[in-house]
Amino acid sequence: YEAFVARKREHILRALDDACQATGLSGLDDFELEHEALPDIDLDEVTLASRLLGQPAPTPFYVAGMTAGHPDAAKINRLLARACERRGWAMGVGSQRRQLSATRADAELDQWAQLRAEAPALVLFGNIGLSQIIGTPIHYLQDLVTSIRAQALAVHLNPLQECMQPEGTPQFRGGRAALQALCAELGVPVVLKETGCGFSARTLRSLEGIGLAAVDVSGLGGTHWGRIEGARAANTPGAGMQAQAAETFRNWGVSTAQSVIHARSTLPRVECWASGGVRSGLDAAKLIALGAERVGYARPALEAALAGEEVLDRWMAQQEHELRIALFCSGCIDPASLRLRHAAMMANTYFTWRRHSRERGNPEGFCFSK
Numbered sequence: 001y002e003a004f005v006a007r008k009r010e011h012i013l014r015a016l017d018d019a020c021q022a023t024g025l026s027g028l029d030d031f032e033l034e035h036e037a038l039p040d041i042d043l044d045e046v047t048l049a050s051r052l053l054g055q056p057a058p059t060p061f062y063v064a065g066m067t068a069g070h071p072d073a074a075k076i077n078r079l080l081a082r083a084c085e086r087r088g089w090a091m092g093v094g095s096q097r098r099q100l101s102a103t104r105a106d107a108e109l110d111q112w113a114q115l116r117a118e119a120p121a122l123v124l125f126g127n128i129g130l131s132q133i134i135g136t137p138i139h140y141l142q143d144l145v146t147s148i149r150a151q152a153l154a155v156h157l158n159p160l161q162e163c164m165q166p167e168g169t170p171q172f173r174g175g176r177a178a179l180q181a182l183c184a185e186l187g188v189p190v191v192l193k194e195t196g197c198g199f200s201a202r203t204l205r206s207l208e209g210i211g212l213a214a215v216d217v218s219g220l221g222g223t224h225w226g227r228i229e230g231a232r233a234a235n236t237p238g239a240g241m242q243a244q245a246a247e248t249f250r251n252w253g254v255s256t257a258q259s260v261i262h263a264r265s266t267l268p269r270v271e272c273w274a275s276g277g278v279r280s281g282l283d284a285a286k287l288i289a290l291g292a293e294r295v296g297y298a299r300p301a302l303e304a305a306l307a308g309e310e311v312l313d314r315w316m317a318q319q320e321h322e323l324r325i326a327l328f329c330s331g332c333i334d335p336a337s338l339r340l341r342h343a344a345m346m347a348n349t350y351f352t353w354r355r356h357s358r359e360r361g362n363p364e365g366f367c368f369s370k
Ligand code: FNR
Pocket: 011, 012, 015, 064, 065, 066, 067, 093, 094, 095, 127, 154, 155, 156, 193, 194, 195, 196, 218, 221, 222, 223, 275, 276, 277, 278, 296, 297, 298, 299, 300, 302
């Protein structure tokens, strides 16, 4: 247990280190939203109201799952939960893997009861890794959901991290079938998420019809687990090969922008949530314009939470404010209008956003191959 707690602490510290962020690779700097000089609305008419898994939601934001199962996690999660409930954001918890082993389960249940007592109306997502659902009877997974009274269960994919991590479980065989069974039998919607390496169109196509309610693309551009595990390996005697591999794969993944484009074109009926390197309300607006229904932050939320409740609240208000400005200056009254406007443009093959690469010799703007 001590080794587990030490590892989770190190993950948090490393995630806060800029060297473990794939900054500049999210693809979002390649796009600009088109400025509307004459929006036919007032700023105070702009609303962030949106929908989440078919229900109305006050904002399109969520804090992506990060932590669970150790003493620091309980504190961080409660802080995030209170703030998210207050501001109308949804929230995911980190991997509940330890709850599957009975030894620590009671301590976990206490923590969740406390969290739920403080944030009873929060829309909350459970979390478990793909390797852990393979071969696990559904009722154990249902218990994870029940323990936190979750509105959905997120199943995370992290093949790169599993390869890099000395304690990793890179066993994914049978995962797709296990996922399909889970979608069919679990009492709440299932969300499939990456953890910072995104989704290709091929992967998403292979998921068609298995019953997912949403895909959280968690693309390349923010927290990168190859880099985090590489930094850990570099300080571990005898892990030279892992450290070298982590260096080789430091930019591995599909960018967040590209992942959203893939999700929209391959799984139009599955909700698309975007996370991975989202660092401002403007980033969020760009992802909504690309087709995302919901936008999530992990590392920046963690950083703000560690600075205290007030800093966290101010940081959240900042994201909302910036998204509102982006909507107003695009002439859109709510996130759905921005998403639908750009969906119509995308149908014309040529995206009308100006692309920075124009300077690099692409006067046509961004071209979507069909
Ligand atoms: C994570 N993430 C994560 N995801 C998951 O599904 N289960 C988990 O247990 C964790 N643990 C975790 C810990 C820490 C400290 C961080 C920063 C992140 C991944 C997270 O949900 C998200 O997909 C990525 O971090 C990308 O978002 P950012 O950090 O670039 O905003």
